[in-house]
Amino acid sequence: MIKPFMPQLVYIEPQALEYPLGKQLKEKFENLGIEIRQTTSHNQVRNIPGENHLQKYRNAKSTLVVGVRKTLKFDTSKPSAEYAIPLATGCMGHCQYCYLQTTMGSKPYIRTYVNIEEIFDAAKKYMDERLPEETRFEAACTSDIVGIDHLTHSLKKAIEFFGQSDKGKLRFVTKYHHVDHLLDADHRGKTRFRFSINADYVIRNFEHGTSALKDRIEAAAKVADAGYPLGFIVAPIYLHDGWKEGYEQMFQLLNETLPSTARDDLTFELIQHRFTKPAKRVIQKNYPMTKLELDEEKRKYKWGKYGIGKYVYQKDEQEEIKENLHKHIEQYFPEAKIEYFT
Ligand code: SF4
Numbered sequence: 104m105i106k107p108f109m110p111q112l113v114y115i116e117p118q119a120l121e122y123p124l125g126k127q128l129k130e131k132f133e134n135l136g137i138e139i140r141q142t143t144s145h146n147q148v149r150n151i152p153g154e155n156h157l158q159k160y161r162n163a164k165s166t167l168v169v170g171v172r173k174t175l176k177f178d179t180s181k182p183s184a185e186y187a188i189p190l191a192t193g194c195m196g197h198c199q200y201c202y203l204q205t206t207m208g209s210k211p212y213i214r215t216y217v218n219i220e221e222i223f224d225a226a227k228k229y230m231d232e233r234l235p236e237e238t239r240f241e242a243a244c245t246s247d248i249v250g251i252d253h254l255t256h257s258l259k260k261a262i263e264f265f266g267q268s269d270k271g272k273l274r275f276v277t278k279y280h281h282v283d284h285l286l287d288a289d290h291r292g293k294t295r296f297r298f299s300i301n302a303d304y305v306i307r308n309f310e311h312g313t314s315a316l317k318d319r320i321e322a323a324a325k326v327a328d329a330g331y332p333l334g335f336i337v338a339p340i341y342l343h344d345g346w347k348e349g350y351e352q353m354f355q356l357l358n359e360t361l362p363s364t365a366r367d368d369l370t371f372e373l374i375q376h377r378f379t380k381p382a383k384r385v386i387q388k389n390y391p392m393t394k395l396e397l398d399e400e401k402r403k404y405k406w407g408k409y410g411i412g413k414y415v416y417q418k419d420e421q422e423e424i425k426e427n428l429h430k431h432i433e434q435y436f437p438e439a440k441i442e443y444f445t
Contacts, residue, residue: 110167172216184241249277280322297334302349327365338374
């Protein structure tokens with residue numbers, strides 16, 4: 104079973120020490136005997152140790168920067184939410200298809216923001232602007248926030264902040280099972296807790312450093328018992344030898360493990376594997392031994408924003424995926440809502 108994340112090296116921005124969470128984290132890492140370095144700004148975190156790109160990349164993923172979020176303008180996060188709430192960036196996982204490799208290319212380290220009250224104030228302004236409409240915030244656009252939250256508890260505070268709001272909703276997704284500290288959060292049903300799941304083969308081969316399927320599903324059952332609305336993102340759906348059986352076994356395990364209370368308000372989001380040319384280059388640089396199939400010839404080209412198209416599965420393969428996965432969801436979880444297949 105994978106252990107909760109612990110950084111090997113911590114950078115602290117001086118301004119972070121003006122906030123209670125910044126001070127707490129400094130003390131925590133000092134007590135744990137973890138190496139701490141001061142930095143004037145996160146852009147100066149250039150000296151990640153390592154002799155070559157691969158070593159630096161790996162070391163960056165075990166480096167935590169404790170910083171202050173300066174931009175309090177939130178990005179939009181359509182279609183699943185109106186805004187992305189910035190609590191952290193970066194992730195310790197080694198999923199070979201992770202899109203953070205392209206979006207955060209030069210900064211693969213993890214950064215957590217300690218000015219959470221200011222971030223919540225900004226969220227409140229966004230909610231007020233949209234009243235009487237509801238406003239949804241996504242907390243996992245730029246990191247796997249659950250995976251680092253046992254250290255910071257900022258997600259827990261966000262869950263409780265939205266719990267008390269009138270028209271705010273929170274959602275996030277994770278590949279980690281370290282959820283225990285979130286079970287007693289006063290969420291008031293305003294947070295949808297989602298797990299990213301996949302066929303066992305896909306997790307074992309392409310999602311190194313994340314929780315096993317069984318552990319994720321057991322964590323989901325605990326989350327459901329704690330009364331959270333629950334969701335699953337099956338992504339990326341990846342064609343491999345025995346994929347039909349692999350996905351069927353995944354749904355069977357889900358069916359055996361989830362309590363009955365989880366089933367009335369359950370969502371599924373289905374996302375097929377895709378890649379862009381720039382993503383393929385960066386994957387091959389970060390994971391040169393990857394077995395991930397990235398052959399443009401086998402795929403269908405889909406035009407995308409800014410002229411960067413995606414390579415998705417062929418039309419008939421997409422139909423087969425959709426038909427298979429929908430069938431299992433309808434069989435095991437007839438009450439669940441399939442939000443989309445893309
Ligand atoms: Fe990326 Fe999520 Fe994997 Fe982290 S757990 S590396 S954010 S895909």
